[in-house]
Amino acid sequence: MNVNFKWIIKNLPFWLLILIVITLIAGGFEGVINGIILGQFPNLVGKSGTELILFLIKSTIIFIATYTAIVLQNIFLNMARKRLRVKLKKTMLINSFALKEDAASGLNHISNDATKIDDQYFAVIAGILSTGTAAIVSTIYVLRVNLLMGIIFVAFSCLSLIPMLFGKNKLGKLGEEWSNENSQMMRSASDWFKGLRDILQYQAQKPFFKRVSQDVETSENTLLKQENLQWWIQYANLLFTVLAIIAPWAIGFYFITNHQFGVTISALLSLTLSANSVVQNFRGLMQYWAQVASTTEIRKIKLAKNDIFEEAKTENEKPDIKFDDVSLNYKDHPIYQNLNFDLAYGKKILLQGPSGSGKSTLLNMVSGLLKPSHGTIKIGGENPNPAQSVYIPQTPWLFQGTIKDNLCLGESFTDQQLLQVLSEVGLADELGKDPLNRIIHPEQEDLSGGQRQRLVIARALLRDRPIILLDEITAALDEKNSDDIREILYNTPKTIIESAHHINFDLTKKYGFESWMIEDHHLVNNK
Structure with a gap:
């Protein structure tokens, strides 16, 4: 433009x-x-x-x-x-x-x-x-x-x-x-x-x-x-x-x-x-x-082709995840090479590898926020888009407003639905008598790191997406809260891919997780 x-x-x-x-x-x-x-x-x-x-x-x-x-x-x-x-x-x-x-x-x-x-x-x-x-x-x-x-x-x-x-x-x-x-x-x-x-x-x-x-x-x-x-x-x-x-x-x-x-x-x-x-x-x-x-040059605005207001939908309520010969490079540096797998709905994967090996990158490709350099990715037979999954990052994003604002992001949910998810993550009693209308100021750190992370997890649970992507979500939580949150997330029929350094192997075994290692730009299944 x-x-x-x-x-x-x-x-x-x-x-x-x-x-x-x-x-x-x-x-x-x-x-x-x-x-x-x-x-x-x-x-x-x-x-x-x-x-x-x-x-x-x-x-x-x-x-x-x-x-x-x-x-x-x-x-x-x-x-x-x-x-x-x-x-x-x-x-x-x-x-x-x-x-x-x-x-x-x-x-x-x-x-x-x-x-x-x-x-x-x-x-x-x-x-x-x-x-x-x-x-x-x-x-x-x-x-x-x-x-x-x-x-x-x-x-x-x-x-x-x-x-x-x-x-x-x-x-x-x-x-x-x-x-x-x-x-x-x-x-x-x-x-x-x-x-x-x-x-x-x-x-x-x-x-x-x-x-x-x-x-x-x-x-x-x-x-x-x-x-x-x-x-x-x-x-x-x-x-x-x-x-x-x-x-x-x-x-x-x-x-x-x-x-x-x-x-x-x-x-x-x-x-x-x-x-x-x-x-x-x-x-x-x-x-x-x-x-x-x-102002000649700054008036030349490169417009994105995609319409961000077009509602992304998926007709498949139980989508599989298929990578077909997927490679990803950053400049001349290879991140992944020739990834091929077909992950059935409901599978639970523990993604492991050293820092910088590409764990977050894989999650971003599944969520549709990052496109591969080569090959195709299909989620339930469709191209990946953010509406098919919830991605919960290590660093929570919150903004100044009420707890309700931060949960809803402008969408409509009943107070009962909101209080239910707050209760599931253990925040209903911690946030005071009227938690939904409590105003938070992220820059003032009026919530602890663990409370921030649990609030973001509550936001994800509210959406009820078929795929859950977890990126070091318990780094700011103590052991008890980590286990409680994982029990909530794991105890669903949804597909879960989790990247983590701190792992409760008893829980991953209980819920049937497969362990995938990132080695030499490839994924190795350590069943």
Whole structure:
């Protein structure tokens, strides 16, 4: 998706576009009303008092009408910008989610990139429309005063386009470079805050902050280059503006001296007053163009093909899991090679292997969040999707809100269903008298690590999916809670694949688990 003028028109209602066009045309007379009204002063000599009063009334009406149109024009343009900002940020949120971007990159898009597009594209487009319309109105008036001199004034005004023609590509590249570096800076800043405990306990404040500050410096240096280039382009534009005023004067003086083409001092003065609006508007257009060019690359948004709001369904209530010649590589490094297995519904697998061997990776492939480099994966004869399973990670995800909010995630469940799952994981009594309406603040650690993990497990139990994927879920639990939770999860007919280092082999034996080892990028069944 390219955020351009066509995208803007597509995302604005027709009635708002019409109002903008009307007020743009009316407001465009601001640059020439002085020339129009002052140009009539020589004709007022010898006029009666009544005629002079009528002239004042007419002038007042013209001024008020023009400035009213300008105010309304800006109100309507602000309404348009608001609609475009909302559409852009919603698109970025959905797209980052669909592309599974990390939090720092996604937040950078909706904060920094969206703000820059609004400030240096949406606002600038509004300025271009206003300035461009005023330039057209001024140009028409200038040509009507004296066609030849009008053409000369307009032609020299167009010279101010030259600096931008040479600088726009460089500005676009610097804009893209800044966006990438700013994403890295956001990641570093996030690491700085999230790592507070470890940084303090290892007294690594100075060296780690040096790393963060380097990313800040790099990002700001690129932004400085971009801003300075804009000013150099503007300086060149100002020099051409001087030429656009002086050169037509010189030509006009030559015509006056030689009595050619009906050019008079009075006409030249009237042209200068009005043509100045043309020059200023062309200069404004170049300044706006420089800002637009700086956002060229970040306005190119790579859209995900999948619709995240399309409900993923599975018709098979007891799906098998089939891997057919599945391989997965990360860059040039193989993770898995030629995996082949057919796991019947209800099977229970204990997945073991050293850290970094790919246990979590296998679970992510089964859940559909990770696609293999080669081969096919079928869940009940269908391509994997997150609706077929529940994946419970080692690090629980919770957000600020009530316990009920964190369980439901916006979906509808009865209080009885919610209290039942809380009871199953031993939280119903631990969370107070009104557990569902208790507000939690994850950043304040008002729940213990074990309570957080059990709350996430309760969220999974609430969904009743046919496949359960467990990734080191008891790392934050004591032995008793670990066994209790595992009894709840194991005592179901569902398919379970669990990755764990801390294992109760009595329980896995009781519930008929098979042990699979990851060895040399393959799975070995240790029955």
